[in-house]
Amino acid sequence: MGDKVKADGKIMLASGGQPWQDLLLWELVVLGAEGKDFYKKALVEQNRDDVGSDKMVAAFDTFRKVLSYADKDRANRDWNLATAMVMKGDAAMQIMGDWALGEFVASDKVADKDYVCADSPGTTGVVSWNADIWGFFTGLSDSQVAAQMILTEGDGRS
Numbered sequence: 001m002g003d004k005v006k007a008d009g010k011i012m013l014a015s016g017g018q019p020w021q022d023l024l025l026w027e028l029v030v031l032g033a034e035g036k037d038f039y040k041k042a043l044v045e046q047n048r049d050d051v052g053s054d055k056m057v058a059a060f061d062t063f064r065k066v067l068s069y070a071d072k073d074r075a076n077r078d079w080n081l082a083t084a085m086v087m088k089g090d091a092a093m094q095i096m097g098d099w100a101l102g103e104f105v106a107s108d109k110v111a112d113k114d115y116v117c118a119d120s121p122g123t124t125g126v127v128s129w130n131a132d133i134w135g136f137f138t139g140l141s142d143s144q145v146a147a148q149m150i151l152t153e154g155d156g157r158s
Contacts, residue, residue, distance in 0.1 A: 002069045005092050012069035014091035016077035025095055026063050032122025033062040086115070095120050 005012040015021065031039045034055045042050035050056065071091075074082075083103045085091040094100065104115050111117070119126075136148050 001092075002066075006069055011071045011085065011091040012093065013066065014082035014085035014094040015067070015070040015074045016079050016082045017070075017075035018077070018079075021079055021082075021096075024097065025066065028095055028120040028123060029063045029066055030056075030059045031126060032120055034059050035122075036126050 002012045015025065027039075027043065030043060034042075038050060038055050041047045042053075042056060079096055079100065080103055082091070082094050083096065083100045086094050087104065087107055087109060098117075101117060104111075109115055140148070
């Protein structure tokens, strides 16, 4: 499908070239192209044999192919601007986390009419987590704990 859309002179993949977006896309390409067992061995366990394998080379080849479907102006584009490209019909698809759904909902787009959310190619039935979390140390002084509480709850001054 990507080759056909590209041959028609259209943008297949709305993408932002920010490092975190490229990492998310790359991880999903590795997972989809080479499977969950390889993904776990290579990326989670960092098994040297898998990291240096022909499968990893193939995953990078697939990643380069996927990136060829994005436009030349993708560098440093925010994810929501890439989402807007899909909403406006300037690009066929985007591979992004479920937070992009909020952009469609906020724009009064209707699921299964104006857009479709689907698994990244090759990942159906596989759960992939991308979580942003805060972690705090234990065993801190009272003033350090208070500073952590300000960070998480605010201090009432704003």
